Amino acid sequence: MRDAQVTALREAADAGVDCDGLHAERTDDGYAFETPDARHEGLGADDFERVARDHPAYVTNWYAWSRDYADADRAFLRWVEYADEGRVPEKYDALRDGITRTWGEVAVTATLGENGARRYRLSHEDDVDASDETLDVHGDPLDARHVVKHDDDGRYRPLKTAPTLPHGWAFVGLDGRECARAVDLIYPATITNWHLEREDELDVDHWEETVDRQTGIYGVVQTWNRGEGHEHVNWVAEACCDDSQCLKRREWQYDEDTALDVDGGDGTFPCREPCSLVIAAARTWTRIEGEEERTYEFELTPSEKEQLEEILDAVADGRAGDVREADVKDGANRYRARFLRAKRVDDAGNLCGVPTDDE
Numbered sequence: 001m002r003d004a005q006v007t008a009l010r011e012a013a014d015a016g017v018d019c020d021g022l023h024a025e026r027t028d029d030g031y032a033f034e035t036p037d038a039r040h041e042g043l044g045a046d047d048f049e050r051v052a053r054d055h056p057a058y059v060t061n062w063y064a065w066s067r068d069y070a071d072a073d074r075a076f077l078r079w080v081e082y083a084d085e086g087r088v089p090e091k092y093d094a095l096r097d098g099i100t101r102t103w104g105e106v107a108v109t110a111t112l113g114e115n116g117a118r119r120y121r122l123s124h125e126d127d128v129d130a131s132d133e134t135l136d137v138h139g140d141p142l143d144a145r146h147v148v149k150h151d152d153d154g155r156y157r158p159l160k161t162a163p164t165l166p167h168g169w170a171f172v173g174l175d176g177r178e179c180a181r182a183v184d185l186i187y188p189a190t191i192t193n194w195h196l197e198r199e200d201e202l203d204v205d206h207w208e209e210t211v212d213r214q215t216g217i218y219g220v221v222q223t224w225n226r227g228e229g230h231e232h233v234n235w236v237a238e239a240c241c242d243d244s245q246c247l248k249r250r251e252w253q254y255d256e257d258t259a260l261d262v263d264g265g266d267g268t269f270p271c272r273e274p275c276s277l278v279i280a281a282a283r284t285w286t287r288i289e290g291e292e293e294r295t296y297e298f299e300l301t302p303s304e305k306e307q308l309e310e311i312l313d314a315v316a317d318g319r320a321g322d323v324r325e326a327d328v329k330d331g332a333n334r335y336r337a338r339f340l341r342a343k344r345v346d347d348a349g350n351l352c353g354v355p356t357d358d359e
Contacts, residue, residue: 001056002115005063006049012066013048019065020088022058024048036087057088060116072195073180077118081110100128103268104187104247105165108179120179122171122186135170141182144171148186159277161187161247161267190248190269197251197270205273207233208255214279221282230254232289237262240278241271244317298352300344307331307340 009017013024013031023034031048033040035058040051052059069077078084081091081099095112098121102108107128109121127135138147151157151164171182184191196202207230211221233254241250241264248271250264264271274282300308310331314320323332330336346353 001053001060003049005059005115006052008066009052009059009062010045010048017062019062020058020083020091022055022062022088024052057092057116061088061092064116064118067176069176070180072192073176075195075198076180076183076191077110077176080108080120081118103183104161104190105163106183106186108183118176120171120174120176122174122179122182123169124165124167127167127170130170132170132172136168138169138171139173141171141174141178141185144182144185159246159275161190161271162245163243163247187247187269193272194269202251202270202272204251206252206255207236207274210252210274210279211282221279221286230258230260232285234260234262236274236278236282236285237264240281241265243267246271296354298354300352304340304344307336311337 009024010031013033014026017024021036023032025032027041029042031043031045033043033048033051033055035055040047043051065074065078065083080101081095083091085091092112095110095118098109098111100107100109102125105125107121107123107125109123109128111119111121113119123130123135136147138144147169148160148165149157150166152166155164157164165186171179174182180191193202214221237250237260240246241248241262243265246265247267248265248269249267251270252273253259308331311320314323314330314332320332323330323334325334327333328336344352348355350356
């Protein structure tokens with residue numbers, strides 16, 4: 001503990017200090033210094049600093065949180081180390097070993113640095129126990145923009161909160177501001193919206209008001225804003241906002257008075273409005289749903305019908321690429337699909353030779 005920290009606490013006591021069990025103030029009788037274990041009153045400046053030096057954990061903890069953090073960042077960093085739970089000395093013991101919490105797919109580990117300063121490590125949650133020597137290590141939070149741009153297969157990630165965060169990286173030695181900055185680049189605005197929700201100040205833009213704002217090529221979505229029970233929006237939410245597709249917890253509904261039937265998910269951080277990916281997808285579905293239904297007749301064996309259903313499920317659940325070539329019992333197996341196409345699709349690409357349009 002530096003003497004400068006003790007002096008800073010004494011100066012701050014003029015306005016009053018209340019931090020994680022430490023109370024310090026200046027009264028008419030002198031300074032007062034209090035922890036959960038003892039209270040000292042009527043202290044002169046030198047005696048105050050002497051008593052403070054006997055309680056280094058409380059003093060350095062106060063000093064660490066006296067930094068000028070944004071409210072949301074401070075709340076997040078305190079959440080990471082369970083700052084509102086337990087006594088400071090016991091919490092310091094835990095910090096020496098490292099306290100880890102999960103934010104989406106990111107593992108955030110807080111450790112105790114010199115003179116009470118916190119240091120943070122970020123990695124994919126699956127890499128939390130991996131040694132830094134086996135990972136691509138970064139110290140600049142701005143590198144996060146590039147680290148999480150593509151998934152493990154090199155595919156661009158248009159939705160930053162999709163559960164496709166790549167593996168094999170770590171940010172180490174970050175201070176609090178750097179940690180919050182890196183997290184914000186990995187999952188934009190999630191800290192801010194999480195904090196606003198905790199403060200009961202989250203401004204939610206529901207489907208109807210979001211759609212009403214659309215212009216240009218996206219204005220067509222407004223024409224789809226119909227349907228008894230708003231089942232079309234339930235379909236959108238089921239397709240895009242499930243936990244398997246997005247780590248946010250959907251808080252928007254059809255409108256302020258009309259909830260959707262689809263569960264909003266269990267994510268740590270909230271989704272306050274339909275995102276650009278949802279609106280872009282809804283634009284395509286608007287055009288498709290504008291078509292009139294027709295009746296088509298196909299001749300399939302029961303197994304072929306079930307196979308088409310398995311293929312649809314495999315593609316929708318993102319597991320088509322995981323089906324092994326040797327697993328020919330799986331309806332989504334590549335050879336099974338190729339056999340079905342060879343048998344049931346004609347040279348013009350029509351299933352069972354049935355054209356999409358009679359013309």
